[in-house]
Amino acid sequence: MRTVAQRDGRRRILLSTISSDAHTWNLVFLQLLLEESGHEVVNLGPCVPDQLLIESARRVRPDAVVISTVNGHGELDGARAVRKLRADPVARDIPVIIGGKLGTIGETSDAAAASLIEAGFDAVFSDTADTAVFGRLIAALPAARTAALSAAPEASEALPRAHRTAEGRQA
Helix, strand or coil, rough: CCCCCCCCCCCCCEEEECCCCCHHHHHHHHHHHHHHHEEEEECCCCCHHHHHHHHHHHHHHCEEEEECCCCCCHHHHHHHHHHHHHHCCCCCCCCCCEECCCCCCCCHHHHHHHHHHHHCCCEEEEEECCCCHHHHHCCCCCCCHHCCCCHHHHHHHHHCCCCCCCCCCCC
8 A cells, every 4th residue: 555645744634524425515625725724635535434534544644534524424424433543553643523514403512522522533513613713723733633732722712612522632
């Protein structure tokens, strides 16, 4: 398996949907947003199986994995995918962010966001989230998952309290 070439100081983002989500417009929007902010984006496209996401994370070695969903299955499929990423010895420390329409019943609840954080996500964004906050979060990413926003606490303050981990690590 070929590894992606050395980066030139930009953040490398691995962008994906959950395995059940066939939407592409959200990925195109996020890719453009991230590239316009100066980041390198590896877009896996829609309907990405969990194993392909893990293999890609191992090969690409991104600064973050961003998972977008609009079909409402993010809470279930996203939790499963992040648990598998966290179980992988190579991918386990990569920051992972999920956003979009995460459930099938209305707006994302604090309980749903907290369950996704508990499953292993570093940050959870609803489909109404401010893209500026998302941009600050990406810009502040360190190399290690456990220090997710130590360099930019103002980005974490913009996130609802339930969107942070119970361990005190900020997402």
